Amino acid sequence: MSVSHALESDVADGVDMLRRQDPELAEVLLGEAQRQATTLQLIAAENFTSPAVLAALGSPLANKYAEGYPGARYHGGCEIVDVAERLAVERARALFGAEHANVQSHSGSSAVLAAYAALLRPGDTVLALGLAHGGHLTHGSSANFSGRWFEFVPYGVDAESGLIDYEQVRALARTHRPKAIVCGSIAYPRHIDYALFREIADETGAYLIADAAHPIGLVAGGAAPSPVPYADVVCATTHKVLRGPRGGMLLCGAELAERVDRAVFPFTQGGAQMHTIAAKAVAFGEAATPAFTAYAHQVVANARVLAAGLAAEGFAVTTGGTDTHLITADPAPLGVDGRTARGLFSAAGVVLDCCPLPHGEARGLRLGTAAPTTQGMGEPEMARIAVLLAGVLRGAVGSAGAREEVRELAGRFPPYPGR
Ligand SMILES: Cc1ncc(COP(=O)(O)O)c(C=O)c1O
Known part of the structure; x- marks a missing residue:
């Protein structure tokens, strides 16, 4: 079975228009399209979105300012883009079986920032996979807000097996009593035992944050275990296996919904990018098939x-x-x-x-x-x-x-x- 996309004419039309108006930039677009089509893309964080996702991204929704949430915006004229965001939220909730979804984060890093903002205060201790062992920059790098604003304690993978050393996680959690434990990685090839992380978090009184940027698309397709039943907050990207636009999202239970929403807007972001949110809705719809x-x-x-x-x-x-x-x-x-x-x-x-x-x-x-x-x-x-x-x-x-x-x-x- 081929899972390739069919090119739709509106995408081609858009490129043709650009070619006439701005040939210099059109060359860049066509050059990149050619590069993608003639080389092999084995970057684990990349994918090819569908023409429908690209159409939403290149739509007039890009013009709309929409600070706030559907039904409670700071700008007028949001009644139509509100429909797009409600669709994205409902589709994300249904796809992942989550009580609440926030689809506004501009990126995976923004989603992690919002998760921390919802649950932590500057100076709190957080346990996360060390960067050399596959942790992301937002898991405590000194070059990133995370390492500057929180006290990160790294856990690691076993030297022999390469698997997460869950006993080390437990021991570090007992010693450091972190406010949150982060599970998730940029380079871990195995399933994460979310139930065990939950057990350790419960034992030590920590929140559990799952940064599922990489596996979330597999979760959507039933090919990897879901962190949703175990983590207090799940943050993710929408552009990897999930095959949506570049962006982030958060999932949580109803009791944290308001804190998570306020952590995204107004705490860490301004206006929502409605074209991207519409494209996320398209991708969630595709991922449910x-x-x-x-x-x-x-x-x-x-x-x-x-x-x-x-x-x-x-x-x-x-x-x-x-x-x-x-x-x-x-x-x-x-x-x-x-x-x-x-x-x-x-x-x-x-x-x-x-x-x-x-x-x-x-x-x-x-x-x-x-x-x-x-x-x-x-x-x-x-x-x-x-x-x-x-x-x-x-x-x-x-x-x-x-x-x-x-x-x-x-x-x-x-x-x-x-x-
Ligand atoms: C585990 C993890 N967290 C966060 C991110 C950040 O996502 P973004 O590049 O969209 O900010 C990534 C990106 O690869 C990631 O793999």
């Missing part, structure tokens, strides 16, 4: 095959595999570090990220299957990609040969067929 459930499961099946293929080729795959869309691996057994490997892959047209390796000096690689699965690629293509990546690092395939292979593969699975 059987086709999306099939997609989410295919994303995981693809990641498993890619991880197994990489392991068979000699990469040291963290935790030995994956439960999700995401794989982290050390290419050192093939003679290069992650940074060098990323450069070699880039020359071959394969786009992916470096990531820290929890207990090593050099950097590793992070790969994801959300985007190629949207293109319609399946297990055979993942197996082929693993062999290709190893061939590039071993020098068995020159970068020109690899680039040609990537071009051929990408050409068979256009992200927007018909363009």
Whole structure:
């Protein structure tokens, strides 16, 4: 089954109009569209949104100022955009089985900021996965508001298994009595045991914040466990596996609804971006379909095959595999570090990220299957990609040969067929 999108004419019309009015910028748009269509997108945080999501993003809703919430805005003329936000909220609540949803956060980081603002005060102690072990900047980086305004205590992953060390989490929580425990990561390939985090939070009197930016799309498609029944607040992005516009969202129980809403607006944001909210509504609608459930499961099946293929080729795959869309691996057994490997892959047209390796000096690689699965690629293509990546690092395939292979593969699975 192909899960590729069909290109709708209004998207093409928009580009044509731009080409006439602003050819310089049109070149940028077309160049980026071409780059995306002719290279392999293995960045775990990226995906191809549908033409319907793009249409909402490029709609006149972008013109509307709408501070506040539906029915209680600071600006006039919001009655129509209110419908879009109510739809987004209702669809998010239904999709994730949450009592309350806030769909206004401009990004994943804004959603985390709002979660902290709802539950914490500056100076509070927070337990989160250390940055070197896969925590996000908002989980205590000194370069980020989180590290400057809160006392973060990092927990880690086990040196042998690469799995979250839940006993360390429990011990640190008992010692430090944090106000909140954050579970969530930019690079953890396994399911998170939300029930166990809840147990530790309850035992030590902490709030539980799930930063489900990465797995939330899998949760929507029934391919990963949901944090919603366990966390006090769930924050997430809408643009990864979930395949919506770039943005954030928050889910919580009814008792925290008002605190969360006020933490988003007016505490951390001004006017809501109604075009993005409409696009989120579109994405939530798409994510509620059987086709999306099939997609989410295919994303995981693809990641498993890619991880197994990489392991068979000699990469040291963290935790030995994956439960999700995401794989982290050390290419050192093939003679290069992650940074060098990323450069070699880039020359071959394969786009992916470096990531820290929890207990090593050099950097590793992070790969994801959300985007190629949207293109319609399946297990055979993942197996082929693993062999290709190893061939590039071993020098068995020159970068020109690899680039040609990537071009051929990408050409068979256009992200927007018909363009
Ligand atoms: C776990 C986690 N939290 C927060 C974010 C921040 O999202 P954004 O880049 O939209 O601010 C990310 C982004 O990748 C993430 O993976």
